[in-house]
Amino acid sequence: MKIVHCSDLHLGKKVSGNREYVKKRYEDFFSAFENFIAKVKEINPDVCIIAGDIFDKKEISPDILSKTENLFKELRSYVKKEVIAIEGNHDNSKALEDSWLEYLHEQSLLKVFYFNKNFEEENYLKIEDINFYPIGYPGFMIDEALKKLSKKLNSDEKNIVIVHTGISAGENTLPGLVSTSILDLFKDKAIYVAGGHIHSFSTYPKEKPFFFVPGSLEFSNVQNEKSDRKGFILFDTDSLEHEFIELEHRKRVQKNFIYNDSTNIEAEFEAFVKELNLTGEEILVISIGIKNNEYINLENLENIAENNGALKTHILIKNILSIGNSEEGTSDLSIEELEKNLISDWNISNIEKFSASFSELKELFSNNDRDSFLELFDKTLEVNEDDN
Structure with a gap:
């Protein structure tokens, strides 16, 4: 069979x-x-x-x-x-x-x-x-x-x-x-x-x-x-x-971007994206190493990528916060991981469960799914109070 x-x-x-x-x-x-x-x-x-x-x-x-x-x-x-x-x-x-x-x-x-x-x-x-x-x-x-x-x-x-x-x-x-x-x-x-x-x-x-x-x-x-x-x-x-x-599916392009000068980062980033020869159909996932906690306007970088052929751009930040005990002291952090680090300072008893619910709460809120949002929000509070 x-x-x-x-x-x-x-x-x-x-x-x-x-x-x-x-x-x-x-x-x-x-x-x-x-x-x-x-x-x-x-x-x-x-x-x-x-x-x-x-x-x-x-x-x-x-x-x-x-x-x-x-x-x-x-x-x-x-x-x-x-x-x-x-x-x-x-x-x-x-x-x-x-x-x-x-x-x-x-x-x-x-x-x-x-x-x-x-x-x-x-x-x-x-x-x-x-x-x-x-x-x-x-x-x-x-x-x-x-x-x-x-x-x-x-x-x-x-x-x-x-x-x-x-x-x-x-x-x-x-x-x-x-x-x-x-x-x-x-x-x-x-x-x-x-x-x-x-x-x-x-x-x-x-x-x-x-x-x-x-x-x-x-x-x-x-x-x-x-x-x-x-x-x-x-x-x-x-x-x-x-x-x-x-099977065929939406193409994802994953790259690391290393810049030389933060004052010129947008020009460097645009040149970097142009070399990818994107067609307007790819989803771009970029990891960027931030030096010395410098401020970088990520929204501008996303716009630059999408003006140069990316259907959508997601930027992952490296080295903003330290996670784990990596010998090199570096890691790529998604938005969810950054949130988990912030949540860890909120004195919540079960960080893993709460942070997992937090991501879903955001999605429900963005989709205007009010009933599901309120139901999950109540359950999240119960988890935090009962620790189970």
């Missing part, structure tokens, strides 16, 4: 910026899904797995739903047996509510499964000799959910687990991530664990992997995603071989 596995489509995502940039980025996520569907047509797989975050938000516009429904009609026609989808944290419904994924399910365009709705009793599907266990997004219940499931699996059968999670490691502090010790419970019980949530391709373990995260089809967080490779995974349940298939 041939299976294609993608995740984190984030259809309907709206970013901040000028009108042209907002429109193009809105279309980018649909275009990336179209590119995926074109490859699926070539492969004609038996099963398509979508491991969460089909939509970027729980509430969607008619335009988003219409575009999505049409694309799924096309996708369904190229998949022989079934399109299996799970809820992710972005399209996660409340316990007593249905998400828009349920509408797609009712149109027979996919089968959708949720963690918070009869997970243990209903999240199972058998196709030929393969047992599928679509978990959904367990969030902070991830360890408990996977432990329970691992005890149920028969190692003599071919089992595939689908869960909206990635591996918790290093600086990755997203909620709902899983440790490798929990994943190891499935080493001899599942031929494939289909993950998501993390937007870059990864596998575990290094030799003979059984846990796979394809990453997002398009950049959702342009500044912080590590890999420029975007695509999906093709898996053969007979040979147990996998292949990561790359």
Whole structure:
């Protein structure tokens, strides 16, 4: 059986910026899904797995739903047996509510499964000799959910687990991530664990992997995603071989800029950008080392880049604040990292949780999503007060 596995489509995502940039980025996520569907047509797989975050938000516009429904009609026609989808944290419904994924399910365009709705009793599907266990997004219940499931699996059968999670490691502090010790419970019980949530391709373990995260089809967080490779995974349940298939997506250009004279930085920066020969379609991510805490007008630099062919420019600052114990004493700081350093001085009990919520609060505020903003704001205050 041939299976294609993608995740984190984030259809309907709206970013901040000028009108042209907002429109193009809105279309980018649909275009990336179209590119995926074109490859699926070539492969004609038996099963398509979508491991969460089909939509970027729980509430969607008619335009988003219409575009999505049409694309799924096309996708369904190229998949022989079934399109299996799970809820992710972005399209996660409340316990007593249905998400828009349920509408797609009712149109027979996919089968959708949720963690918070009869997970243990209903999240199972058998196709030929393969047992599928679509978990959904367990969030902070991830360890408990996977432990329970691992005890149920028969190692003599071919089992595939689908869960909206990635591996918790290093600086990755997203909620709902899983440790490798929990994943190891499935080493001899599942031929494939289909993950998501993390937007870059990864596998575990290094030799003979059984846990796979394809990453997002398009950049959702342009500044912080590590890999420029975007695509999906093709898996053969007979040979147990996998292949990561790359897809076209919005181009990101990452560069370091070193200036000689702060009084002439704008001229130096313009010459630097012109050498990149940008076409007006690239997103530019620039790291700049600031010398002696000099003031630099970043907005002017962004305007210069966009007047010289960048669709959008993000500037990351180096050496403004010190993070960690790097021997060289340098690090590239995103806006989120700068905020975390500032928040650390606010006498907040759980900085990691609060700073993660702070970034989402900003996004909700910029999108005028008042209800979600107030709901998350209340939860953030509760986390700070209770420290849990």
